[in-house]
Structure formats: C-alpha cells, structure tokens
Amino acid sequence: MSRLVLGVAFLLLLLAAPARAALVQLPLDRLVTRSSPDGGLAFAMPELWGMNADSVRLELVFQPLGDDPLEPELLVDGKVVARERLSPQRFAWSHRFRDLPAGGSTVRVLLSRERLCTAGGPAGALDAAASRLVVETGEEGVLLPAVDQLLGPFGGNELVVWTPLGVAGDWQLSWAARLAQGWALRDLHRAPRVRTARLPIGRGSFELLPGVDTDAMPGGLNVVIGTLDELEGLVSERVLGQIGAAYVGLLTDPAQPFKAWLVISGRDEREVATAAAAVARPGFAWPNGSAVLLDPADPDLAAVAPYRVLTGPRQADAAPAGRSFASLGWTTGTWRLDQDRIVEVDLLVNGDPAALPGAASIRLNGDYAPGFAAGSALHLRANGLFVGSVALDPQGGSLREEALEVPLHRLRQGSNRLELIPEVAVDPQILCGAGMGGIEPTLTLYEDSSIDVPWLGSPGGASDIASWMMGADLAGSELRQGATWVLGDQRPQTVDAALTLLAARAQIASRFLSEARITFDRGFSGTDVVLVGSWAGIDKILSGRPIIDEPSGMFAADQARLADARGLFKFGLGSAAVEPLRQIVQLLVARNAPQEGSAMFAFQRGSQRVVAVAGRDGTELVQAVQSLVERRRDVMLEGDVVTIGQGGRQMVAHRAIIEQGPEQPEGQLQTIAFELVRMAQETPLRWLAVMFGAVVLLAFLTLAATRSRRVRDAETA
Amino acid sequence: MVVAWLLALGAVLWLASIDVGIGPQILLAGGGVLSVLVLRLLPRAHALRLLLICLALFVSARYLLWRVTETVPTGHWYEAVPAVILLLAELYGFWLLTSGVFMTIRPLERVVARLPAERRSWPTVDILVPTYNEPWPLVEATLVAARQMRWPEGRMRVWCCDDGGTEAFRNHADPARAAAARERHEEFKRGCAAIGVTYITRPENKGAKAGNLNRAMQSCSGELVAVFDADHAPSADFLEKTVGQFFKDDRLALVQTPHFFIGPDPLEKNLGMFGHMPSEADMFYSMTLKGLDFWNAAFFCGSAAVMRRKALDEIGGIKQQTVTEDAHTAMELHSRGWNSAYVNVPMVAGLQPATMTSLVKQRVRWAQGMVQIFLLDNPFLKRGLSTAQRLCYAALSGFWFFPFARLVFLVAPLAQLLFGLQLFDAGTDEFLAYAIPHLAVSILLNDHLYGKLRWTFMSEVYETALAPYVAPAILNTILHPRSPSFAVTSKDETLDREFLSPMARPFLVLAALVVLGVANGLWTWLTDPVQQQTLVVVLGWGIFNLWLVLAVLAAMWETRQVREFPRVQRDIEATLVAADTSIACRLTDVSITGAQLAAGTGAVPDEPGEARLVIPGAGADAPPLDVAITNRRSVGAEDLLGLRFLRTDAGQIEAIGRLVYGRSDHWQAIVERRTRSHGLVRGVSLFFSMAFRGARLLLQRS
Structure with a gap:
C-alpha cells in the first residue's frame, strides 16, 4: 500500500508544475504617439509575430470632460474596427482586437473634433499613462533580466513580446498550425550541431561568385577557408596562381576598405588543415598585406616561412571631409510629419571613430510649414540611438541654421545610418479651425544638407585588421565588429579546422570571443543564424568549466592535433550552441515565420550574452549580418529586438518587455539547480503532457485489446 | 479497437519523432525513466505493466528516431558504412525488444484442465x-x-x-x-x-x-x-x-x-x-x-x-x-x-x-x-x-539473427578506439538526453519483465558466446537454405579435466583487441584533453565489452563433469538394510544410477558391500532397491554414503524411475526456487564477478 501511495504521489508531483502565464502591459505613454489632423491619436501597433490577435487588447482611459458622451472610434490602418459610446461616468474602454495584421499596423483613436478642441487636443483627451496595450502571452515567462529603459525617445514605439517557448505558447493557434509548427520545429532542430554546421552554399553558388560574395560579406575580417579548387570562385586567379602549399593570405580590396579576407587554403584538405593550425598558433603573425606559404613538413613560421606579398598596394589614407546628403545618395523630399515617415541617410566612415573624441556635425537645410504644437521636434538618431533634436517652431520656419552634432563614439567604422524622426503635435488652434485651416504640417529637407566627419586616420588596412584579429576581436565581451567565418567547404574537416582556429584564437588571447558566425546546412529550411556569445557564457551552459582548460601551449605542442580536434567542437561548441540557437529558432518559428525580412535578437542568458541574427534565406542573412556588424555595440542591449524589413532597409528597434527572471547563481550546485529550474520553466510542459497522455492512452487501449475470451477460457478451470 | 489502437500507436510514434530540444528532452526522458522506476515499485497489475512497457518503449523510440535522423555521419564512406551497420544493429536490437514485448504482452496463466470423470472417455x-x-x-x-x-x-x-x-x-x-x-x-x-x-x-x-x-x-x-x-x-x-x-x-x-x-x-x-x-x-x-x-x-x-x-x-x-x-x-x-x-x-x-x-x-x-x-x-x-x-x-x-548485431556491438567501439573512426555524430549532452535514458529503460524494462527469469546481462553473455559460431551458420543457411542437416546434440558427455574450450579462441583474440583499444583510448583520454569528451562514451562502451568478453571466457573454461546422469536433490526418509541391520537415514540426492545417503556417524558398518534401500514414501508396492555402497565420508555429525543402484530387475528399474522422475512437483519447486527476483544490482554485480573470474582464470592458467 505504501508503495502505491508513494507512486501516486510521485506521479502527481511530476505532473504538478503548472504553466505560468505572462501578461505584458505597455502603457501608451511609452509609445510614441502622434496627433493627426483628423483629430485622432495615432500609434504604431507592434508586429505580432505569430501572436494570436485575440490575446491583444487596448485599454483606453479618457479624461472625464464635461457632460457630453464620448464616442471614440478605433481605426486600424484607416479602417474603423470599433466604435463605442461612453457616458460621462464611464470613461474607460477596453477593446480586444480581432484580425490584427501580423505585420504591424497603425492604430488610431478618433474623437470628435469638438471634443478634442474642448480637451485642448488629443493629448488632453486621453490619459496615455493610464491607457495600456495589453498582450497576453499565455506562456511561461522568459528568464531574462528586466529592462526598464527604452532606447531614447524613439525606442519602444512598437512592441514585441517574445518568449523562447514560442511554439508551446501558441496553443490558441489552430490545431493544424500546431502540427505544422511541430514539424517545422523538428526539422529546424536537426541543424544546430557543429558537425552539420556547414555553410549552405557550395562551389559555384551565388555567395562564392566574385563580385557578389565580397559585396555581400559584412565589414571586418572574413575568414575564408577551403581548398584551392573550392575557393576558385572567391579569390582571384592572380592570388590562386601563387598557391603551391598550405596557404594563409590576408587579402584586402581597395574598393572595399572596410573588409578584409583571411584566406586559409591549400591544394588539398591536409594543407588546409595545416594552414588553419598554423594560424591558430600563439605566435603566428604576418606583415601587413602579406600572405604566407607554409611548409607542411615544418609549419613553424618563425623559422622557415617564405613570405610573399600578394595583395595590391595598401589603400591610400583618405580623410573624409564634409559631404552633402546628395553625395550620400539622398535627394530632396517633403514629408507629412504626422505620418510614419523616417528620413534615412547612410554614411560610410573610414577609420575607427569609436575611441576618438569630437563629433561629426550635421547641418540641416529645410523648411516646414506652421501647424505644429509647441514641443514638436525633429529627432536625430545615429545607428539607432538618439543623439539630438531640433525644435520645430509652431509658426513654421526653416532649418538652414540648425546644426546637430553626433559624438564620434556614436559612429563607427563602416556604414552608419542616420535617421531623422519627427515627433509632432498638431496645434489645437489649427485642429479646431481657429485659423490656418488646410495647412498641413510638412517638412521639406534639401539635398544640400551636409555632414562633416573629422579626419579619423588610416582606414582599416591589413595591419589594423591583423592586429585586431590577434586580439581586438577577442578583447571583451561587448558586442562589436568581429569575425565572420565563411567556409567554402562543406566537409567536416574544413568546418572543424575553422572552428579549431576560432577556439584557438579565444584561447590564445585568454579572453572572450565576442563574435562568431555559425552557419547551418540546408536542413535549416533556409534560416541561417549568427550567434554571438562569450565563451565564458557558453562554457557555463555546458559544464561550468572552460571548454578548453589546457594552457594555450597545447596548441603549439601538437599542431596536427588541431586539425583532428573535431571532438572538442562536436561536444563542446556544438552542444553549447544548441540551447541558445534553439531558443532563437523557436522564436523564429513562432514569431517570424509569417514575416518578411530578418531579425536580430539580443538577450542575456545567465552570464552569457547572446545576439542572434536570423533570416529566411541567404540574402536576408547577409543583410542581417551586415546590419549587425554595422550597429554599434551600445545599440543592441539586452532584450533588444530588431526587425529588418524587406531589402534590409527598414530596421526598427523593438523593445522586449521581459519578466524578471532569477539571477543565475555562481556556485556549481547552484548553477545546476538554476539550470534545472530554467529547463523546467522553459519546457513546453503541455507538449510533454500530451506525450505522456498519448502513452497512457496507448497503454489503456493495449489493456483493452488484451482482454480476450481466450484469456478467460484459458485462465479458468 | 484495433483501429483505435493503431491510431494511438501512430500518434505516439509521431510524438516520439518531435524534437523538443535538449532541455525538454532531458526532462521528458528523465520523467520517463523515473516513471518506469516508480511503476516498478507498484503492485504487478497487468495495467501498470502495460503502462510501464509503453513508457519505456516511448523513451526508446525517441532515442531510435533521434539516432536515425540525427546521428549518422555522412562525411567519409569509411565512417558512414560502419556507422550505418551499427545503426542497423541498434534497430535490430530495438526490434528484438519490441517483438519480445509483443510476444509477451499478456502471458497466459493457463490452468490445468480437468479430465472427465469417466475414464473410458479418455x-x-x-x-x-x-x-x-x-x-x-x-x-x-x-x-x-x-x-x-x-x-x-x-x-x-x-x-x-x-x-x-x-x-x-x-x-x-x-x-x-x-x-x-x-x-x-x-x-x-x-x-x-x-x-x-x-x-x-x-x-x-x-x-x-x-x-x-x-x-x-x-x-x-x-x-x-x-x-x-x-x-x-x-x-x-x-x-x-x-x-x-x-x-x-x-x-x-x-x-x-x-x-x-x-x-x-x-x-x-x-x-x-x-x-x-x-x-x-x-x-x-x-x-x-x-x-x-x-x-x-x-x-x-x-x-x-x-x-x-x-x-x-x-x-x-x-x-x-x-x-x-x-x-x-x-x-x-x-x-x-x-x-x-x-x-x-x-x-x-x-x-x-x-x-x-x-x-x-x-x-x-x-x-x-x-x-x-x-x-x-x-x-x-x-x-x-x-x-x-x-x-x-x-x-x-x-x-536468431542476433549474432550479427552482437558482433557489431563488440567491434564497433574498436573502430574509434583503435582507428579513430566516428560511428555516430552526437554531442555528450545529446547522448545523455537520448541514449542514457534509452539504455536505462531498456535495462529496467527487461528486468521488470524477465528479471526473475534472466539476470541482468546474462543474455548478453549467452549471445556473445554463441555469436561467432552461429553467425556463419546463419550466413550459410541464407546462401543455401536447404543444406542444413539435423545434428543430434550429445547429452551424455562427461569431462574428466578442466580446460579452456576450443570455442574460446575467437574471444581470446577479441579480448586482446578490446584491451588494446581500451588502453589506447585511455592513453588518448589522458594525454589529449581535446578528445576527452568524445572518448567518454566510447571508452565506457569498450570497457563494458571487455567485461563481457571476460565473462564469456570465464564461461568457456570447461569444468569437470564426472556424472553421466546428474543427481537431483531430494530429502527423503529412507532405511538402509545392511548386514541384517536397518539404519534410518535420509536420501539427499539421487539419479537413475545412484544416490547419496546421510546417516548418523558410525551407524552404517564400515565394511563396504551391498545393501538394500527401502523408501517408505515410495508406496507399499515399491520394491526395496539393491544398492552397492561405493564410498563414505563424514561431514559433521553425519556419514555421507555413496550408493550405486544394482538394478537387478525390471521392478527395481521402474522404482528408480519413479523415485527420480515420478513427481512433477519436485521440478516445479526447483524452478520456483531458482527464479526468484535477484535484483538489478545483484545481477549486475554477478556479471562483473563473472568477468573478474574470467580475468583471473586467464591470468592464472595462461
């Protein structure tokens, strides 16, 4: 009997853990709202990736003004979806959305003009602080630190609620959708192991074609590894013709000064492995712009390596002077400022401005009409971060004398994105017809607006990149421009060699590896992932100890072993990468599958910092990677989610509203306990319950099926 | 009912194929193993037995589906081919498990049917x-x-x-x-x-x-x-x-x-x-x-x-x-x-x-x-x-195709330990999440279903011992299905000395290879930290194989068998009539050729010779048995006498037959006595002790 009680108690305990629902509430005053000439208050609805529309509702609280009833209308993308009559005593209205476009929308709350005028404008009619957008995720929370701050005045104008448990969290989805997601999830999960972490491109595919691949590759150092034949399409005949042994070449292209290619090659796999092993050595270095041919029999470069300069002349230093917007590919335009329009300018910056004092100066040349309420402004965002504002005069005016300064640390080497975003309020007088009726709040910005960037020194030449390769990219846990590893060979030996090299760099530097690109095979359904994480964090996930706990000398002691060190990554990196990748994949499946474009995710996981970029195909991935590399380190904060629209142009920063999770403890036992709790919390319990339920059902049916007359006849005398 | 059952089976298999991630899989498999452990503690009801079976097979099915879809290396042919062979062997093992479960899903406790009272109708x-x-x-x-x-x-x-x-x-x-x-x-x-x-x-x-x-x-x-x-x-x-x-x-x-x-x-x-x-x-x-x-x-x-x-x-x-x-x-x-x-x-x-x-x-x-x-x-x-x-x-x-799988399991780890080939492509965490639970539930399931009847790893010992000889015979049968001829098995052999069976030769070679492989693996493990994690699994496997081969070698060491007809244990009151003296004694074992008696020390005269054995419980019409006292030894307070039946007439032969074979309840008692649950731990420890014995015999007598 006691056994029975014990067993039943255990089973009850096993099934007891309930799912924890999450309710995300976003006050509307955290959203950027704009009043519109038609008397409404508009705000951008977040993209609801895979979110059931029923789980989103808007709770509006109006100011109790006068005795007249209030008759607000709710419009989604210009279409009235709800209308309510509120008595003076009832000034709160909760509306649950149905049929919300998944790709985001503009929601407007429309009041009568009279009422708005009485209230002094939309801002006076609606209590934005009390009004909320509520999203019920219906799923367990995520173990990420709370983030209270928004990204400047323009961050958080849209909302994305996300959880690593996307699929399991969407039980409201139709049964068919769940089945489909289940299959998709299974297929996607097949990929995240290093052994299958092969670039889904082969020889002759588009990414390796000259003129395409190099453009598509992100700034910084691109490591290209493969045999001579495999890299034929990537590296010029001029270079390849010189290769007669294991080869390490650092190539630059004057046309693309912010990129470099570390080519690790050879005539066969053995030479490739030798080359990779050589680069991994602690003392390996090479002169500027040089390539190295290695003697397979004695790859000790310090003694025997013949050096040959194979790249072209170093790029001449070029100090960028003041440039007009026209030179940046931008032309004069006029915008209605009450609409969701953003002025964007792409700026290339040579050299690395991050560490320099000073600022770039932007001079705006434009005109705008009257009609803005006081407090309206034009904000400048550089690389996604607010840097300054220009106030707009309600009486209209020009911007010719207005200048904005962008601190250099807001810029960085390579491509930068400048955005001008209006925050406007309509003057109540105009709105209520007191005068100047018909005038629309517009702004015209002329193409002779300009930007001056101080001289930043030499652009990234071979020496810079070489030294950066040796240490700078490993110098800290912060996200910054790092190495992207592009393998021209799908065979595991090449992947292993590349990963060996990567690990060796981290080990040699005894520092964090800040960035690495891990690619996956075709089984990943066209979704590629870049994972950025610290080795320390990955280690912690894996086993609580460093993956490589030998001194760095181990790599020098036996170089041949490096090429064969598949096990390390198979059981080390590969395993470690699985969990965060899985979360990302689940996110993608749950949120992004119906979407266009790609996305970047940044999140904190224990002590590990993870940034991931995902897209549906190679092109999107390249765009996403480019975007990631081009963003400053302080752009991507914990909980930051960036979606990238079609063509990689529409980058919108979202803010994940995240529940507070437990802090990861430091002790080994505590870490294990933490991980167990985390696994339990992240486990799709309902999936497991379904599985166990099905097994119980099968057992029950088997029991029923084995009750036969034959049993009765045989077992009775 | 069958349709419903098939639908449920399909649903379970589909669910088993869904990858939920490593963390959830650990919880899922761990929950499965724990549930199986708990169910083993519960009363042995048929419903709980079926639930245990379904749970265990679900965990194993998840492993197999993962194994098939995720772990086969595709790099080089010389890795892919043996990897596929290993996978096939594992699939065969799973098929054996499931087919065994199917066959024994509802063991029938058939009762003895009564005969009609009218004997003429028999x-x-x-x-x-x-x-x-x-x-x-x-x-x-x-x-x-x-x-x-x-x-x-x-x-x-x-x-x-x-x-x-x-x-x-x-x-x-x-x-x-x-x-x-x-x-x-x-x-x-x-x-x-x-x-x-x-x-x-x-x-x-x-x-x-x-x-x-x-x-x-x-x-x-x-x-x-x-x-x-x-x-x-x-x-x-x-x-x-x-x-x-x-x-x-x-x-x-x-x-x-x-x-x-x-x-x-x-x-x-x-x-x-x-x-x-x-x-x-x-x-x-x-x-x-x-x-x-x-x-x-x-x-x-x-x-x-x-x-x-x-x-x-x-x-x-x-x-x-x-x-x-x-x-x-x-x-x-x-x-x-x-x-x-x-x-x-x-x-x-x-x-x-x-x-x-x-x-x-x-x-x-x-x-x-x-x-x-x-x-x-x-x-x-x-x-x-x-x-x-x-x-x-x-x-x-x-x-009966088991020998092929068994040989594959013996050789597979050597591929990596000796030649560095990787036959499966999986991380340690995946191994922990999928393979360990599968192994655990397989052992637990087997122990639950057959634990009383087959101790842990004993099947492996038997199958391994037979594999090198049965495999070629099966191959020959496949090639020439009509060629095998009926071979009568000898049952009356005796052995007068101990020796290593000639059938042990392949296992000596195999033991040497496994020792070499394990040694090489250990050396690599100690000297190359890079490969430590990779080697953990395969080293464990190799060491298990070493135990297995040593246990087989222990079993191959033929011990003496002096009796053509084995003695059966008995405890029967008997009377020995020798030299006109009746001596009360106990019959302690018996065969059709002889028996052993226990009598009080000195109760039986020292002179060897013939005597008559009377067994009161054998029935009134049972004749006394003529015996010869062949040996005598003292154990404690008793003399143990060795008897040889003289079988002087048909009546005595029949009486001896009745004495030895007459009652089925004797056999039933022996079966019940030796088929008690031994426990998983004792079963495993016995297996290891067998391996020690094998190693000791090899070292002592080689």
Missing part, C-alpha cells in the same frame, strides 16, 4: 520416444518414466523409435559401425521388451527426427501422440495435466509443456551457477511461451508435447522441410486453423549439452532451422496464419 495416447545415439540407460530411464505415467490401462502405448538401429546402420559399409548398430538394435529390443515398451525402427534414416516420428506414427493409431526426447523423462502426471485441454477445445492440436533440465548447461556448469540462477530455458518456458499462448502461437518444442493425431494427419505428419521440425509443424498446424496451448507445469526432466561445443552445435541447429522457416516458408507469406501469429513466428525466426 483418448488413446501413443508415447513416442525418438532416439538416435543415446545410450540405453538414458533411453531406458525415459521409457520407464513414460510407462509409469498414470493413464487407463490399454489406452496408452509407449514406443521407442530407434533411429540408431535402422537397417541402413546395421548394414553400414563400415563394419565397426554396422556392428555397433546391430548391438544397439539388440540391446534396445531386449530392453524395451523387458520394460513393456514397443521397439520400432525403420529401414533408413530419412528425414531425421521428423522422419523417425512419421514412420512410427504409421504403426500407431492413438487419438493423441505424445513426444519425448530420449533424455526427457516425464513425470507420472504428464498426461493427466495436459490431455484435459483437448476436451476444452475441439480444434486444439497441440499442448506443449516446459522442458525442465536437471543438469546444468555448460555456462551454468562452468560458472558454478547451476541452481543458483534461472536456467537459460526458464525465460522461454516461463514467459515467452506463455505470451505466445495468448496469441495462439505456442509452438511444438520437439518434446514434452501432446498432439492430436487427426491434426497431424491433416498436415501430413511432422514437417521434414527444416531442421527445426517442431516449430515448423506447429506453424503448419496454426495455418490450418488448429489451436495450440501451453501448460506451464514442468513435467519432463531432461539433460543439457555438457560442453560448449555441444551447446553451440545445438544452437546452430535451432538458428538454422528458424532461419530456414523464415526463408522457405515465410510466416508473412504463409496463408491461414493470423497477423499476430505471423508476427510471433517472424519474431521467433528473427531472433
């Missing part, structure tokens, strides 16, 4: 005892025991079907063989006449045992036919406890009963485990056949069975197409719509092969025969069988 029975090369004393014991079965006078006839004294042998070209056959013929004829048994032989030996039985059936006309191997002496109640089933079912063609062995098989003998652990046959006769009975697929095992003559006549007698004529005959009967039953009461006492060589020879025949059935009369293609019967016969045939 059917006539012909008792057939086929013999080929067994010595007369061995056959005589069986014939005598058969004669003593309780059955109405005139309704039972015992036939000695002698294939060793056929005309062909008596006129053999080799004069020596011909003379021996003639001598045997005369001896058997004379002996049979003395004990009231009909002797029958035939012109030639065509069709081996099946042909022998078919020829005998031409001469007899009973409604039922009971078959006993020459070394399978039945108890007196055999017919009483089996024939009643025929009254319950008009379409019943066969009643099979267990084979109980009073002697050890070579492994039990060499390891000194006989009587202390379940016999190898116990699992088959105490579980598998009961499960097969549920599916109406209990089959003829060659002996200790009663068959309906009418059914046999319908299929043309015992099948001669394969060397396992028994199973083939049963399958033919089932395909004609006849039923079978299994009565799990041990009522025959038989002998097992004494040496590894004989054991291998016996198993090779079984394997060849079952593979022949699969190839020549495939159960899936045979008309008339039910689906369950097809699956059962396919599973029974398929079991």
